[in-house]
Amino acid sequence: MQFTIAWGDHPADVDLVVTDPNGVKVHKANRTASSGLQLDKNCPDDGCHGQNVENVYFEGNEPPKGKYSVDVKLVDARGGELPVKVRLSARVGNKTFSAEVPLSPGQGTEKHGVTFEL
Numbered sequence: 140m141q142f143t144i145a146w147g148d149h150p151a152d153v154d155l156v157v158t159d160p161n162g163v164k165v166h167k168a169n170r171t172a173s174s175g176l177q178l179d180k181n182c183p184d185d186g187c188h189g190q191n192v193e194n195v196y197f198e199g200n201e202p203p204k205g206k207y208s209v210d211v212k213l214v215d216a217r218g219g220e221l222p223v224k225v226r227l228s229a230r231v232g233n234k235t236f237s238a239e240v241p242l243s244p245g246q247g248t249e250k251h252g253v254t255f256e257l
């Protein structure tokens with residue numbers, strides 16, 4: 140299981156937030172969950188060198204079954220071009236998903252949510 144967002148060398152701070160079937164959110168302020176989900180880093184602030192990628196992945200034997208909610212959130216465009224084009228990819232069980240998500244500041248456009256069932 141893996142969830143990935145990528146937005147190249149754009150200066151924006153975009154966050155990946157994954158809610159596991161227990162309702163626990165994994166994101167930059169809470170990078171591990173007891174379910175085994177982990178966030179690898181927070182771009183661009185963790186030193187992503189113009190290749191902004193955030194991953195939430197599963198570490199352990201088997202991820203819990205149930206609903207996984209994924210939110211892609213524009214925190215701050217930091218003066219960069221709008222919309223910020225973010226590639227969201229996911230691998231859940233034997234299914235894969237990939238979509239480009241355009242994000243701009245403002246209610247309804249700053250966040251994009253997708254739900255996956257395992």
Ligand SMILES: [Ca+2]
Nearest residue numbers: 153154181182
């Ligand atoms: Ca971030």
